[in-house]
Amino acid sequence: MKIIACYKWVLDEADLKVEAQSRRLLTGRAKSKISEYDRNALECGVQLIDESGGEVIALTAGTGGAKSSLKDALSRGPAEAVFVKDEIMAQSDPAVTAKVLAAAVRHIGEYDLILCGEGSSDEYSEQVGIRLAQLLGIPVVSFVNKVQVADGVLRAERKLDGGIEVVQVQLPAVVTVLPDMNTPRIPSLKQILAAAKKPVKELNLAGLGLDQAQLTAKVRRQTVLGTVMERKGIRFRGEAREVVQQVLTVLNKEGLC
Amino acid sequence: MDFELSEEESLLQAAVREFAQTEVAPIAAEIDRNHRFPEEILPRLAELNLLGIPFPDEVGGAGADYLSYAIAIEELARVCASTAVIVSAHTSLGTSPIMDYGTPSQKEKYLHDLASGQKLAAFALTEPGAGTDASAGKTTAVLEGEEWVLNGSKIFITNGGYADVYVVTAMTDPAKGTKGMSAFIVEKGAPGFSFGEKEHKMGIKGSSTTPLYFNNCRIPRDALLGAEGQGFKIAMHTLDGGRIGIAAQALGIAQGALDAAVKYAKERVQFGKPIAAQQAIQWMVADSATEIEAARFLVYRAAWNKDHGLSYTKEAAMAKVFASETASRVAGKAVQIHGGYGYTENYPVERALRDAKITEIYEGTSEVQRMVIAGTLLR
Numbered sequence: 238m239k240i241i242a243c244y245k246w247v248l249d250e251a252d253l254k255v256e257a258q259s260r261r262l263l264t265g266r267a268k269s270k271i272s273e274y275d276r277n278a279l280e281c282g283v284q285l286i287d288e289s290g291g292e293v294i295a296l297t298a299g300t301g302g303a304k305s306s307l308k309d310a311l312s313r314g315p316a317e318a319v320f321v322k323d324e325i326m327a328q329s330d331p332a333v334t335a336k337v338l339a340a341a342v343r344h345i346g347e348y349d350l351i352l353c354g355e356g357s358s359d360e361y362s363e364q365v366g367i368r369l370a371q372l373l374g375i376p377v378v379s380f381v382n383k384v385q386v387a388d389g390v391l392r393a394e395r396k397l398d399g400g401i402e403v404v405q406v407q408l409p410a411v412v413t414v415l416p417d418m419n420t421p422r423i424p425s426l427k428q429i430l431a432a433a434k435k436p437v438k439e440l441n442l443a444g445l446g447l448d449q450a451q452l453t454a455k456v457r458r459q460t461v462l463g464t465v466m467e468r469k470g471i472r473f474r475g476e477a478r479e480v481v482q483q484v485l486t487v488l489n490k491e492g493l494c
Numbered sequence: 495m496d497f498e499l500s501e502e503e504s505l506l507q508a509a510v511r512e513f514a515q516t517e518v519a520p521i522a523a524e525i526d527r528n529h530r531f532p533e534e535i536l537p538r539l540a541e542l543n544l545l546g547i548p549f550p551d552e553v554g555g556a557g558a559d560y561l562s563y564a565i566a567i568e569e570l571a572r573v574c575a576s577t578a579v580i581v582s583a584h585t586s587l588g589t590s591p592i593m594d595y596g597t598p599s600q601k602e603k604y605l606h607d608l609a610s611g612q613k614l615a616a617f618a619l620t621e622p623g624a625g626t627d628a629s630a631g632k633t634t635a636v637l638e639g640e641e642w643v644l645n646g647s648k649i650f651i652t653n654g655g656y657a658d659v660y661v662v663t664a665m666t667d668p669a670k671g672t673k674g675m676s677a678f679i680v681e682k683g684a685p686g687f688s689f690g691e692k693e694h695k696m697g698i699k700g701s702s703t704t705p706l707y708f709n710n711c712r713i714p715r716d717a718l719l720g721a722e723g724q725g726f727k728i729a730m731h732t733l734d735g736g737r738i739g740i741a742a743q744a745l746g747i748a749q750g751a752l753d754a755a756v757k758y759a760k761e762r763v764q765f766g767k768p769i770a771a772q773q774a775i776q777w778m779v780a781d782s783a784t785e786i787e788a789a790r791f792l793v794y795r796a797a798w799n800k801d802h803g804l805s806y807t808k809e810a811a812m813a814k815v816f817a818s819e820t821a822s823r824v825a826g827k828a829v830q831i832h833g834g835y836g837y838t839e840n841y842p843v844e845r846a847l848r849d850a851k852i853t854e855i856y857e858g859t860s861e862v863q864r865m866v867i868a869g870t871l872l873r
Binding site: 305308309312423424425426427429430432433 | 501502505506508509513516541543547551556566
């Protein structure tokens, strides 16, 4: 089985600081990381290969900075990586990202399964996997927390608000995964060192037959501001019955009940 | 000059940090409280190649360098100094001398199992009457036919009782002083080899520290490590490398204490504002961070020298004395920042303070490190 696991190289939210007055995000000292749910997608691919053989190709599209992600991704089990590098990805929206990934997938050629995280750690638009499937003309299964593959058929459990839905789909297909699907492995030192020896294919937009005009993001990010949770610090005192009443009054005033 | 870690080193740091946070930190306080050796963590350490970091792939190691080893020890010690010293004693004290001085057959017999973490190693030099003055050892080894017969005792042996393989020094010709000391590989279970009770220590309580007893302990003739009379040299060379591990451990303890202090200072409100807004707290944090950064450069520099085949005796001694004393100062300040809560087991800083002290003592006291440094300057 040939699996393509897509991932995004994002700023580590743990390193982000919010400027107190303007609420502007301070990203100067933030490191980057593989987006959380995409780590689950990579792990899912590697586990499927461990069970039934084949190979996982890690695929990412990003600016030059995303080059730092390749060894990280490869240390997690994929046999090779494909990196579409273009500065346009800094202004990308989900539609543009999906177009670039679809072109890269076509460039890779044959495949059985494409795995994506349900959403990225930074913007969490939950669109790329679905758009990618539409562009490739193949089925997509979203909100997946369990998969099995047998005889070219994928059986997936979708974790939805109302319960678990079990679906079957003929491969090839795109699957977008949830974080409770697995625990991404911590790579061993040998796996980290071996990652440097794995092949990486670097592509550019021209090489994929894409031009800038096709890749103008329709969504423009105006500002990104941090949210600040302000606590009201209200204390309730008295008998339990009175306190409950006081709490209800306050919640009512806030329009919360 | 380049102050950035390589991609591989950064990935290794991130991997060990994640492992430490998710699998070691949750048991750190408990193993300390119960004086419990965390046996369950050893298979995971082996799986992640953390028990053979600086040894080549061919002998079962990770094939990384000493700087990577120092980074890994730092990250482990940041959450658990006991786990860090288990790894450090196994790697730089127990396994390194076999890597550096073992015969091909000794390497074949022991190295793969040790470097891959299937077995644990320890190093036994210190004796009741021979601490800093290691040459005053009374344990003897006498060749009888095809066997060495060891008699005597060792004390304060890290990984004692849990290690499978021990590198043990003994006098083969006491009249020659340090030149009459030899090193041996002794397996757990050798006839006449036994362990005493675990020491009840002030800190690093999750690690095992025991005496070793040799009572007509018979080991094969080919258990001699290196040449006869080379034991003191092997021990001193081993300790040079070991000091980098302990310096890295101290660095991690300091960083962990500062992490906790910064978190607490931002959360703890007194006089209507977080105590982080008080200059008294800010200065303690600033001084601690500055000392830690200086310690880190010393530790990484000593490891870098070793990786590049340069002399590192002085650098390792400088790293150890500075990092260990930094750990004690920073942990002390971290307790101070926490106030009364810092003096309880509810916060990790009291453990850090207890753990830090030993780094000023073992693998050469601070006084010995200063002797070593001065010795290289005033020679």
